[in-house]
Amino acid sequence: MTSAPIRDVLIVGGGTAGWMTAAALAKALPKTIAVTLVESEQIGTVGVGEATIPPINTFNQVLGLDEAAFMRATKGSFKLAIEFVDWMGPGHRYLHPFGGFGLDIEALKFHQVWLRAHHEGWAPPIDAFNLSAQAAHLNRFAPPSKDPGQVLSSLKYAFHFDAGLYAKFLRDYAEPRGVTRVEGKVAGVQQHGETGFVTGVTLEDGRVLEADLFVDCSGFRGLLIEQTLQAGYDDWSHWLPNDRAVAMPCVTGGDGLTPYTRATADAAGWRWRIPLQHRTGNGYVYSSRDISDEDAVARLRATLDGEPLAEPNFLRFQAGRRKAAWVKNVVAIGLSSGFLEPLESTSIHLIQAGITKLLALFPDRGFDPVEIAEYNRLTALQVELIRDFIILHFKANARSEPYWVRARQMDIPETLQRKIDLFAASGRLFPSDLDLFAEPSWIAVLLGQGITPRRHDPLVDAFDEAFLKSQLSRLAGLIRQTAQALPTHEQFIARYCAAPHASRPEFKP
Secondary structure: OOOOOOOEEEEEOOHHHHHHHHHHHHHHOOOOOEEEEEEOOOOOOOOOOOEOOOOHHHHHHHHOOOHHHHHHHHOOEEEOEEEEEOOOOOOOEEEEEOOOOOOOEOOEOHHHHHHHHHHHOOOOOHHHHOHHHHHHHOOEOOOOOOOOOOHHHHOOOEEEOOHHHHHHHHHHHHHHHOOEEEEOOEEEEEEOOOOOOEEEEEEOOOOEEEOOEEEEOOHHHOOOOOOOOOOOEEEOOOOOOOOEEEEOOEOOOOOOOOOOEEEEEEOOEEEEEEEOOOOEEEEEEEOOOOOOHHHHHHHHHHOOOOOEOOOOEEEEOOOEEEOOOEEOOEEEOHHHHEEOOHHHOOHHHHHHHHHHHHHHOOOOOOOOHHHHHHHHHHHHHHHHHHHHHHHHHHHOOOOOOHHHHHHHHOOOOHHHHHHHHHHHHHOOOOOOOOOOOOHHHHHHHHHHOOOOOOOOOHHHHHOOHHHHHHHHHHHHHHHHHHHHOOOEHHHHHHHHOOOOOOOOOOOOO
């Protein structure tokens, strides 16, 4: 016997999380289920997450979004990688590019072949074998080829965009597909007297909105999941001590419209640089124990590419996650479910992952505890894997400031330590199927942060050195030629998805 189906879904909160959820539900749910979103224009959204990772392409494609239209509407640019600057000391830099490195040779992983070449002293940088990295170095971009036989098919990309404009774009998508938007501030929450399930919310003007299923997209405060249902919070600040961020956009200058995000280590945290068509997003993520808000702003201002376009916007947060992202009939998506600092651009992906799991485990009005438990198990595991990947950047540093010395000396999760030890021994990696960051990402960051394996797979030694040199030289040459043949990032945007009224400076060819 089955319970009655869900009739009404209420999304509490707008912004990127709310409207991504609304758009996905509008696309996936039958018309018999009503979807309502309540938000207030008086409540600002966080909106600092302007960089994404490749899975967002899947989300946009499922919705059937036109990429060029989406890019114009959000004044977006393309992203091939993250450049990490000064994490191992002043002047050091490396890329974490999208996509894989090289091609496996007779079932031996390519990075093991590269490690042998590195140990023997004849390997070029591993970036030479990743097309996204080579295109990023040259500030070039074009979409990947659909022909798997072409080198260009290996290019992977994501986006930089204005998160507020993305939310608006998705609202324009969702409302014609049946989503009802209600303007108003939530003043109270009603619960069933016996079960504790949420039954409705009361707005400041007295209106009551009822539903069967509630999606909490209310941001850090977690209006339903925490303030009402008291899910609890796992505090990860002992591993990720940054608790502040200040954001400030500026006129694009410096390196211009680069097809990559930049994360620069600083004395008390790190700074981001995210180029859009109409401006460059900047911010400083830092520990209040190590620097004051005033000094953080001064440092950010001193490192901008161009003239500031707005006053500094401060955020306070605590790294961690809700102990349960789904409690009773409330599912928390976005910042209401927890927060991992934006170092690897995972915030928007975690929204997407939450929506995907909700649709895969969409309930009826019986709200089976087994399905809720599975949602929470998968959510916890996925977030913990991402957490470990981010901690790696801080643990494996070579800077001298107290902030960085503490990070280097801290105890880390056993799951991460085991992965570091295994790779450091002989370059072996066994990522979980649920790990957002696949083997190439771990390779890029582990090597970039100075963890070079002491040995390589002994099976690689069976190959003739001349054969391997020929294979690596040929592959690096093909990748380099393919990247050099691409248009510049600026040229591609100009002809494909230039935003109207996106004033951009003149760029030298």
